[in-house]
Amino acid sequence: MSPLARRTSVTVTVTAIAAGLLVGPSSAFAAPAADAARIHDIQGSTRISPLAGKQVTDVPGTVTAVRSFGSSRGFWIQDPRPDDDQATSEAIFVFTGSTTPSVAVGDAVLVSGTVSEYYPGGASAGLQSLTEISKASWTVRSQSGDLPAAFRLNPSTVPDRYAPDGSLEGRTLRPRSYALDRYESLEGMRVSVADAPVVGATNTYKELWVTAEPRHKRTARGGALYDTYRDPNAGRLKVASLLPYAEHPFPVADVGDKLTGTTAGPLDYDNFGGYTIAAGALGTLDDRGLTRERTRKQKSGELSVATYNVENLSPKTAQSKFDRLASGLVDNLASPDIVALEEVQDDNGATNDGVVSAEATLKKLTEAIAAAGGPSYAWRQINPADDQDGGEPGGNIRVAFLYNPKRVSFTDIPGGDATTPVKVVQDGGEAALSASPGRIEPGDEVWKDSRKPLVGQFAFRGRPVFVVANHFNSKGGDRGLDARVQPPARSSETQRTGQAAAVNTFVKSLLAADPKAAVVVAGDLNDYQFSPALSALTKGGVLTDLVTRLPRGERYGYVYNGNSQVLDHILTSRALRGPDYDIVHINAEFADQSSDHDPQVVRLRP
Template sequence: MPSRRTLRRPLTLSAVAAAALAAGLLAVPQSAAAAEARIHDIQGTTRISPLAGKQVTGVPGVVTAVRAFGSARGFWFQDPHPDRDAATSEAIFVFTGKETPDVAVGDAVDVTGTVSEYYPGGKDAGLQSVTEITGAKWTVTSAKNRLPAAFRLNPASVPNRYAPSNGGKDIEPLKLRPGSYALDRYESLEGMRVAVSDAPVVGPTNTYHELWVTAEPKHHRTARGGTLYSSYADPNAGRLKVTSLIPFAERPFPVADVGDALQGTTAGPLDYDNFGGYTIEATDLGDLADHGPQRETTRKQSADELSVATYNVENLSPKTAQAKFDRLAEALVKNLAAPDVVALEEVQDDNGPTDNGVVTAGATLKKLTDAIAKAGGPAYKWAQIDPVNDQDGGQPGGNIRVAFLYNPDRVSFTDIPGGDATTPVKVEKKNGHAALSVSPGRIDPANAAWKDSRKPLAGQFSFRGKPVFVVANHFNSKGGDQGLDSRFQPPARTSETQRTAQAEAVHGFVADVLAADPKAAVIVAGDLNDYQFSPALKKLTAGGVLTDQVNRLPKAERYGYVYNGNSQALDHMLTSPALTRTDYDIVHLNAEFADQASDHDPQVLRVKP
C-alpha cells in the first residue's frame, strides 16, 4: 500500500488565529451555528475554521476518497451543494487514526464530530494547517452517489502570484483570495476533488512513492522539462505533489523522471503535508509517458585544459553499498570524462554514521578510487583533512568533510605539510606569486561561521607548470528555514545568515590570494546550499573577485538539484578574473531521475590557466 511519513494529530490553534477568534475576526456567521453547519461553514474564508474546537452535528456530504492505510486513516467527503463563495472549501477530511473507516466512495454521509486544526510537522514548523473532523461518528444515508466534479487546476485557475505578503507574519487571519494567490487557491480547495490533465513531471518519484507535477506547463520550464526556480519572487505556483490512494497491487505507482508526464487525468482530494505541501491524493492516476531526456555526458578535456569537477556524493562511507561506489565511479570516468581534479562533498569517516570517535576517511576514499580504477579511470590520489569529531554537522557520527581527488598523470598536488583541523591556511607571496602556507589547508576554521558546518579546504595544484588554487566547499544547509508554502509570508530564511558569513570568509581568502598575485588562477567549487541570486553568492562574488559560472549558462540550464518540483542551483563553480577561457557544464545524471546515485548533479569546469 502507499506509505505516509507523518503521524497526524490534532493541534491547537496558533496564537494568531486564537487572537483573531477572540477579536471577532473569525466569528461564526449567525446562519451557521455549529450544530447545523455545512462543510463550507466549517472551512470558512480563512485558513482556520471559525468552528475550530467545536462540535458539529449531521454535516452532510458524499465520500470522495478513503485512506485505508497507515496511522492517518480516514476519509474525505464533499458537499455536492456548494455555496457561492470561492474562498470556502466544500470538502473536509475525517480523521480516524489507525482505524479504517467503514465507508465507501460514493456513500452519502451525515458526520458528527469535533472540528480540529492539524499542523503537519507541528505548529512550530510554520506550515499551513489542515482543517479536520476528529472523534467522528457518521451515518450512511445512501450509496453509489455521483461524485462532485473535480476542480481543474490549470494556468487559468492557478494564479501566478504565490502567496500574500504579510511582512513575514502569519497569514492565517487574512481572508482567502483564491483568484489572486496560488496558496489561497489551494487552501480554498482543501479536501476537495481536484484534477490536472497531461501534467508534466517536474520532480522525480522518490522512495515514498511521491512525485511532483505542475499545473502550469509553460511556466519557467528548464531545458530538460523541469520547472526552474530562478528568484525568490516566483516559487512556481503550479507545483503540486502527487501520491496515490490506489492499492499498489491494483495500480503500481509510476516511476517517473523529470520531463515525463502523467497523460490523461490525475485526480483526487487536495491534501497538505510537511513533505511537499499541497498534494493530490490520487484516486485516478494518469498514464506515465516517458518523455524524459537521457543522462548527460560531458566532453573530454583537451591536453591544454585543466578539468575540475565538484560532486556531492551524499553520505559516502565504507558502509555504503558497493553498487553506489560503482555508479559514482562510472559517472566520474564516463559521464565526467575523468576530471583532473574533483572536489568531493559529503565524504564520511571510515565507519560512517557510527559515532565512536573515528574521523579518518582513508577507507572511504580508497573504496571510491578503487572503484574508479576498476571502471577504467585514472589512479586518483586524494588530499583531505580529518575534522574534529562531531564538529562539522551532517549525519550524526558521519564526520562528513570535503576532499580532493586528483589525477597525478595530469596535475601535480603541491603538498605543503602542517595542515590540520584547526590550523588556518594563510596566503604567502613567494617569488612574486601567491602560495599557501599549508596545502591542503582549512580556511579560517575557528571562525564562528563554520560552527557545526564543514570547513572549506584549499589546495595548491600545478598544471603544465602553472599554479592553480582550488577551494572545496560545503556550506551549511537550509535546515530551520521556513518553507515556501509556510503560513508566514514571506518565509524567513534564517540559515542564510551563516552561509553569508561563510561566503565572506571564502571571499576574504580569495581576495588575499589575488592581493599576492592579481593573475592567480583560483577555482571555488562545491555545494554552497544556496542560489545564484542569494545573499551568500552575492557576497562571494562581490567586487568581481569571483565569477559564478552558472550565470554564464542559458537560463533554462541553471540547475543541478531538484527539490519539491523546483529545479535549482545549489552547487557552484566560481573563477578568479584571470580565468577568462572557461567551459562549464552541469552534467545532469542524478537530480532529475528516480534512480539516483546522489541527489546532486556533478559539475565540470574546463579552464586554460
C-alpha cells in the same frame, strides 16, 4: 513507512490568537451554530476554521476518497450542495488515526466530531494547517452516489502570484489572486490536472511532482525553473496515490515525463511537499526518455575541475553506489583532473565512536573509479574534529580532493589540520599557501557545526592553481515556500552569508599576493545564484559564478519539491578566462539516482 503517514503531528483545537500565527473566531466572521454546520461553514473563508475546537453534529457530505493505510487514515467528504463563496472549501478530511474507516467512495454520510486544525510537522515548523474532523462518528445514509466534479487546475485557475506578504492566517482568502489562497480554498476538495508534465521525479515514498502550468518557466529538459524568490512556480503539486500499490503500481517517472489523461483526487497538504493530489485516479505515464548527459573530455591543454556531492558516502554504502559514482565520474564527467567531493563520511559511516579518518572511504571510491576505466586518482583531505562539522551524526562528513597525478600535481605543504587556519604567503614573488591542504579559518564561528573549506595548491603545466572545496551549511531551519508567513523566513542564510564572506576574504588575500592567481572555488554552497550568500562570495568582482553564464533554462543541478534549482557552484578568478562550464545532469531529474545532486565541471586554460 507509508508516504501518506503522518510523520509528525500537532492538532490545535484552541481558538485564541497567538502571536499572529493562530487565528480563531473573531468579530470579522460569525461562527454558525455547530449543530447546523455544513462543510463550508466549518472551513470558513480563512485558513482557520471558525468552529475550531467545537463539536459538530450530522455534517452532510459524500465520501470522495478513503485513506486506508498508514497512520493517518480517514476519508474525505465533500458537500454536493456548495455555497456561492469561492473562498470556502466544500470538503474536509475526517481523521480516524490508525483505524481503517468503514465507508466507501460514493457513500452519503452524516459526520459528527471535533473540528481541529492540524499542523503537519508541528506548529513550530511554520507551515499551514489542515482543517479536520477528528474523534468522529458517522452514519451512512445511502451508497454509491455520484461524486462531485473535480475542480480543474490549469493556468486559467491557478494564479501566477503565489501569496500576499505577511501572516496568511486570519486573511480572507482571495483564490483568484493568489495560488496559495486558491489551493486553500480547495482544501480536501476533488481536483484534477490533465496531461500534467512531471517536474519532480518519483521518490522512494512513491510521490512525484507535476505542474498545472505547463508553459511556465520550464527548463531545457522539462523541469520547473526556480530562479528568483519572487516566483516559486505556483503550479507545482505533489502527487501521491490512494490506490493499492500491488494492483496499481505507482508510476516511476523522471522529470520531463508526463501523466497523460486525468489525475484526480482530494487536495491534501503535508510537510513533505506541500499541496498534494491524493490521487484516486492516476494519469498514464508517458515516458519521454530522458537521458543522462555526458560532458566532453578535456583537451591536453585544458585543466578540468569538477565538484560532486556524493551524499553520505562511507564504506558501509552499497558497492553498487560506489560503482555508479565511479561510472558517472569516468563516463559522464570524462575523468576530471581535479574533483572536489562533498559528503565524504568517515571510515565507519554513521557509527558515532570517535573515528574520523576517511581513508577507507576514499580508497573504496578510487578503486571503483579505476575499475570503471578511470585514472588512478590520488586524494587529499583533512580529518575534522569529531562531531564538529555537522551532517549525519557520527558520519563526520567533509570535503576532499581527488586528482589525477598523470595530469596535475599536488603541492604538499605540511601544517594543515582540523584547527589550524591556512594563510596566504609569498613564495618567490608568487602567492602560496602556509599549508596545503589547509582549512579556511576553522575556528571562526561561521563554521560552527558546518564543513570547513579545504584549500589545495595544485600545479598544471608548471602553473600554480588554487582550488577551494566547500560545503556550506544546510537550509535546515528555513521555512518552506508554502509557509504561513510570507515571504518565508530563511534563518540559515545568515550563516551561509558569513561563510561566503570568509571565503571571499581568503580569495582576496590570494589575489592581493598575486593579482593573476588562478583560483577555482567549487562545491555545494546550499544556496542559489541570486542569494545573499552568492553576492557575498562574489563581492568585489573577485570571482565569477559560472552558472550565470549558462542559458537560463540550464541553470540548475538539484530538484526539490518540483523546483529545478542551483545549490552547487563553480566560481573562477579573473585570470581564468574563457572557462567552458557544464552542469552534467545525471541524477537530480531521475527517479534512479546515485546522488541527489548533479555534478558539474569546468575546463580551463590556466
